[in-house]
Amino acid sequence: MSKEKEIKLFGKWSFEGIEVENPGLKRYISLKPIHIPHSMGRHEHGRFRKANVNIVERLVNNLMRPGSSAGKKARAINLLRNAFEIIHLRTGQNPVQVLARAVENSSPCEDTTRISYGGVVYHLAVDIAPQRRVDLALRFLSEGARKAAFGNPRSLEECFAEELILAANEDVKCKAIQKRHEMERVAQASR
Numbered sequence: 026m027s028k029e030k031e032i033k034l035f036g037k038w039s040f041e042g043i044e045v046e047n048p049g050l051k052r053y054i055s056l057k058p059i060h061i062p063h064s065m066g067r068h069e070h071g072r073f074r075k076a077n078v079n080i081v082e083r084l085v086n087n088l089m090r091p092g093s094s095a096g097k098k099a100r101a102i103n104l105l106r107n108a109f110e111i112i113h114l115r116t117g118q119n120p121v122q123v124l125a126r127a128v129e130n131s132s133p134c135e136d137t138t139r140i141s142y143g144g145v146v147y148h149l150a151v152d153i154a155p156q157r158r159v160d161l162a163l164r165f166l167s168e169g170a171r172k173a174a175f176g177n178p179r180s181l182e183e184c185f186a187e188e189l190i191l192a193a194n195e196d197v198k199c200k201a202i203q204k205r206h207e208m209e210r211v212a213q214a215s216r
Contacts, residue, residue, distance in 0.1 A: 039121075
């Protein structure tokens with residue numbers, strides 16, 4: 026009886042013992058073990074199947090937004106691998122746990138929607154679905170790192186690692202946390 030070998034991200038980071046504390050996001054932050062975050066888009070033909078895609082791969086896909094690495098998945102994976110190394114060196118924690126905590130902390134709960142009533146447009150506060158909360162958190166994290174690295178001598182990997190660490194600690198210096206607070210403040214004003 027040979028013991029089954031544990032699947033680790035990049036051969037280093039384990040998915041064992043990583044927990045999502047927010048009960049609303051638990052089903053939508055997938056921590057299914059993978060070696061490399063690249064499933065070749067097998068999820069895209071089914072409704073809500075992106076919830077089954079590993080959160081690391083969803084972050085890599087968000088890093089490929091238009092800009093310097095649009096469509097270059099290998100570059101995005103290498104960026105994430107280097108950022109995870111930096112996170113491990115700075116915090117001593119499992120970077121996958123830091124990522125899960127960062128997504129939890131930077132996902133907004135409320136947003137506004139436009140309602141037209143009698144020719145007048147009102148903004149009304151609404152709750153955000155958990156799937157969209159995760160999508161927005163991933164987008165905020167990748168955009169925050171990209172903006173921090175723009176015109177900065179530090180590399181994108183360093184800025185991305187810094188953004189994830191700050192978001193995991195719920196620090197207001199993190200651009201994703203700032204964006205979340207701004208969104209919720211606007212929603213609270215339009216209740």
